[in-house]
Amino acid sequence: MPDLIRSWVETANAPQSPFPLNNLPYGVFSAGDSPRCAVAIGNSVLDLGALQSAGVLPEHGFASPALNTFMGKGKKVWTDVRQKLTELLREGNKTQAVADALHDMSSVTTHLPFTVTEYTDFYAGRQHAFNVGSLFRDPKNALPPNWLHMPIGYNGRASTVVVSGTDFHRPMGQLKGPQDDTPRFGPSKRLDIELEMGAVVGTPSEMGQRISVDQADDMIFGYVLLNDWSARDIQAWEYQPLGPFQAKAFATTIGAWVVTKAALDPFRCDTPPREHDLLRHIKDTGPMLYDIDLSVTMAAPDGEATEICRTNYNTLYYSAAQQLAHHASSGCAMRTGDLLGSGTISGPEKGMFGSLLEMTWGGRDVITLDDGQTRTFIEDGDTLTLNGHAQGDGYRIGFGPCTGTILPARRAKDGRS
Template sequence: MTTATATWLDIAADHPYGIAHLPYGVFAPADGEARVGVRIGDRVLDLGACAEAAGMESASVWQTPSLNAFLAQGRSAWASGRAWIVEMLSNDARRDCVEPHLYALGEVTLHLPIEVADYVDFYASEQHATNVGSIFRPDGDALTPNWKHLPIGYHGRSGTVVVSGTDVVRPTGQRKTPADSEPVFGPSIRLDIEAELGFVVGGTSEIGSRVGVDAADEHLFGVALFNDWSARDIQAWEYVPLGPFLGKSFASSLAAWVTPMEALSAARVDLPAQDPRPLDYLRGDALYGLDIEMEVSINGTVVSRPPYRGMYWSPTQMLAHMTVNGASLRPGDLFASGTVSGDAKAERGSLLELTWSGQEPITLQDGQTRAFLEDGDTVTITATAPGPEGVRIGLGEVTGTIRPAH
C-alpha cells in the first residue's frame, strides 16, 4: 500500500487536494502573468518562482503560460519534479522558501493548462456505445462490427478546447429530421453533454514510428475531466459517411487541473474481459482501468454518476492505437475517453442516453424538465478516485454554461 506523506501546511489529512494529489495547472495572480502552478489544499504554489528561489536551473519550464515545456521533458523529469514538490511541501525546513509563493485559490485566475497540440476523441465505453447503437439502430446490432477490435475515435479540433468555466455558445448548423423534406439551418435544438476523461500526453515520437502498449505510460502525463459538448441534431445529419465534424468542434471543455498519473496509482483496476482477444499491438502488460467515480449535475441537480472503472479500452491501448499508423506524438497532445456510462440508467454520461433521445425527459430539482440542454443551463462534472491509505483525491471540476446562439 502506498504511504501518504504529511505536509507542514495546515490542511486536513483527507483533503481531496492534499499532498498525495498535487495536480498541475496554469494560473495568473491579480498582478502577474500566467504561469504553471500546483494545487495544494485551497492554495496554488507558483512552481517557477519557488524553484528559482531554491536555485533550481529547471525553473524556466514552469515560468510559461502552459504545461507544454514541462510535458516536453518526459517521464524522468515529471518524476523528479513531483519528488521535489513533495519535498518542498513536506519538509518544514523549506517553509521560508515556499510560503512567499503560495496564493489563495480564490485570488487567482485559472487558464487552459496546456496548449493543445492534437486532439482525439475515443468511444471506449461499451455501455455508451451499446446505448447509442440501440437508439440509432433499434432493429440492428447495437455495436458496430469493429467496436471490440479497436478503440474507435475521431480527430477533433484542438483550437476549440476551452478551460473549465468558459461559456459555451449554442452552435448553429444544418439539421434534418426524418420528417423534414429538406435540411434547415439554425441553432442546435438537441445540445448535449458528454462526461469524459481527458488524457494529457507528453514527450515526443517520430512520424512513421509507433508507441506500443507497454511504452504508452512513458507518454501519459495525467488526466483531466472533459466535457465534449455535442449538437446531436447537427451531428446526425452530417456524420455519414465521415463521422463527427461541426456537431462536435464548436467547444470542448477541459478542467483547469491535470491530475498526474502518479497520483492515480491506487486507482488502477483490471480491465473488463476483452473478447475477442485484441490484435497483438493492443496487448501487453500495461493494461488497466481507473476507478474514478464521476458526477454530472445540471443547474445543481445531480443527473448522473458515471463510473470510469468499467471502460472497455485501457488508455495505453488508446494511445497505442492512435500511433499505430505512424502518427507522431507532441507535447500537449490530448485524447479523451469518449462518454463514460455504466450499466444503470443513473450512470449514463449523456442526455442522449439519460432521456433516450428525448423520449424520457429528466426532472431537475426546481421541477423543470430537460430532454436536451437549454440556454442558461450550467453543467458541472466532478470526480473522485482512491488515493493512498484510504484517502480520496478529487479531480478538478469541469463546468460550463450555455449561452444563446449568435
Template sequence: MTGLNETHDPARKSWVDGANDPNSDFPIQNLPFGVFSLEGGPVHIGVAIGTRILDLTVLEEEGLIVPADHRVFDQGVLNPFMALPQNVWTRTRRQIADILDEANALSRAELNLVHRALVPMAAARMHLPIFVRSFTDFYASREHATNVGTMFRDPDNALMPNWLHIPIGYNGRATTVVVSDTDIHRPNGQLKGPNDAEPRFGPCQKLDIELELGAIVGTPNPLGQPVTAEEAYASIFGYVLLNDWSARDIQTWEYQPLGPFQSKAFATSISPWVVTREALEPFRKDAPERVKPLLPYLQETSPNNFDIEMVVELVPDGGKSSVISKTNYKYMYYSSALQMVHHASSGCAMETGDLLGSGTISGPTQDSFGSMLELSWNGRDPLKVDGGTRTFLEDGDTININGWCDGDYRIGFGNCAGKVLPAVNFRG
C-alpha cells in the first residue's frame, strides 16, 4: 500500500497546539508513532502532533480507534500494530488524522475523550518504540565507503570489488539498541597500535559516531521466500534516526577477517519517534546514478530514497552546541528497500521489528561526512568545537542528531541524542 492520499494534503490543519507551526516536526501530515509514559504512570503508545502526544492506548481502550479485533496498543511496543496488514496501517493513519483535523466535527463525547488522551510532550518520558527482533547494519554510502577506503587502502582502489554490486552489511546486536537520551559508556576492548608488539586491554581512544537512518520492518517474509524491491519498500513500516556508535581503534584490531564485533556491539541509539513510510511518500527520491548495472534482483522501478536533511551537533560537557555535519539521505547508493531485498534474497526470514541501519550517511563535501573518522580524517584534521577541538569523542560529549523533510510542510524525526560517559572499570 504505497502512494499519496488525503493524509498528505498540505491544506490540512489540526486544532492541536503547535501542529500548524511551519517549524514543527509534527504536523498532521506526519503522525509518527512512539512509546511513552508520564511520571508514575504506565507505558502507552501514542502519535506526536504539535506539542502533544495523542494517547492511542486510551483511544483504543475506549473504542474510538479499533485497528484490529484484538488490542494492539496495550503492550508497550509497536510490534503488534506493525504486524497487522499494511492496509490497516493506512486506515489507522487516516482515522487518527481525521480525529485531529480542525475541519472535522467530533461529538461532544468524542471531543472530551480526545482532549483527555492528549498529553504534553514535554512531560513524557520516551521509551524504545519497538522490540528489536534483530539488527543489521549496512555500508551503503558510496561517499563514506570511498573515504574509508582512501584512508586505509589505495585511493585508486578505495572501493572493494564487490561494493558496486551488493549492499554490504553485517549482523549487529539487537540487545544494545537504546532509545535517544540514553547515556553511553565508553567501551573497553583490545587495542593494538601499529608499532605495538602485542595488544592491550583498555578504554577505547577513538570513540566515534555513525549518522544513519534505521528502517523498521513491519511485514515479514517467510523463511525461504525472497522479496522484490516493491514488496520490500511496502514492507517497511517506518524509519528512525540512528547513531551506530563505533570504537574505531578496537575495530582496527578485530575486524579482519570477519568484520566488526565488539567495536559496534556496545550501543546503537535510535530516535523515539517512528516516522511512517507513508508519511515520507511525498519526499521520495531516485538513487544516485549507478556506476555499474545492478543484478536484476536489485533493480528498482520506483524512487526508494528520501530527501531527508540531517544535522549532527556536538555539545561538550558544560559547553555550547557546534554543528559538525550537515548531509542528506538522498545520497545513499543502496536504499533501505534494496538492503531488505538483498537480506531476504538467500531465503532469510525478515521479522516484524527487524531494524536495518543504512550505514553511515556521507555527502560529497567534507562538512557533509557522517562520522568523525571522516570529518577529522582519522585525527589528522581536528574539528573546532566550543572551547577547543575534537578528533574523536571525549567523555562528557553529547551528540544530537536531527533529521527532517522540507516541502509544503515539514516532516521531522525529533532528536536522537546520547552522552558519552567514562568507561566502566573492568577487572578481569
C-alpha cells in the first residue's frame, strides 16, 4: 500500500478527504462559464482547460465539456498526464500558474464527466441475482443456469444517464399487478435504486476484434459510482421475454468524478473461487476486483440521511474487465465513452443489499429511517445517495457522492395522469 502523497493543496492531505493527491479523479466543471475538464484535489477542482491553454499540459481536449478526447488517447497518455499532475501538485512544487487554475469545489458546478456513448448494465452480483431470482421467479432455481458461466448483461439507455445532483420525475409506465385483469398506465409505485459501479471505456475496439481479459482491462479508463434507478412494477410486467426496458430507461445517475484505474490499483483484490471454470475468453488473469467500501443513504423530504446499506465492490463475481471482454466477444465494437454498470452490489447479509427490493424483500418489510419515518420503496421528495471509497493508510480514494431527489410524476399536458 503506497503512502499518502502530500500536496501543497492542504485540504488534500486530510485523512477523510475523498480527493488526496493519490486520487486525482477526472470530471467536468463550470464556474458560470463554459464547462471544461478538471481533476479534484482536496476541496478544490483544478482547471485542466486552463493548464492546457497555458501550455502547462499538452493538448488532450481538456477545454472541451467532456473527457472523451482524453479518454480515447489510451494508457500511455493517461499515465503521462497523471505523472505530470502529481508533480505539479506535490508538496513543495507550488507555482502561481497552477494555483491560479484552482477553484473552490463549493463554488463550481459539476457536469456529466463524459459523453456516454452507449450504456450496458451487467448483473454480476451473485447475492443480488439470487435475491431477484427468488423474488421475481422461483427461489428453488433463483440463479439462471448461464449465470455462473458468463457475465449476464443487457443494453441500457444512454440518453438518460445524468450526473449526480440531477433531480428527475417519478417515471410513468404500464403496470399490472398479479390480481389485475388488465394493465393501466400510471406513476410507478415501486421506485427503487440499484447500487452499482460503472466502468468507463477509454480505448475503443473495432467491430469483429477479439479482445482478451487483459486487453479489456487496459481499455478501461476508470470507475464511477452508478445508481441504476429501477421501477420494479414496470419491470415485472414488461421484462419477459426481452429484458428490462422502460423500467430502467428514465434515469441512471453517475458520480461527477471518474476515479482512474491507476488510483485504484493498490486496492486490487481477487475474484471469488469459481464454482465452474470460466471459459478462456473471460478467465481471471489475476486480481481483478477492488476493495471499495460502498454505502447508501436515504433521506425523506426535510429528514436526516439514514444509512440503509453498507457493502463492498469486492463481493462481485465478475470484474469489469471480464464483462468488457465478454461484451466484445461476439464482435461487438466498443467505443470511447461506453459505460458498463457492474450490476447491483449486494453483500451476503441483509444490511449489505444494494436495492430496496432486496432490503424490504419485495416490499414485505419496512425500512425505518433515523427520524422515524418508514419506507418500502421511494416516495416523492426522497433523496438517495451512494458513497464509496477505497481506504488507504491514512488517506482515502473517494468517488464523491452519487445522489438524486425524486420529483412527483409529470402529468401530460392535457392533465391526464
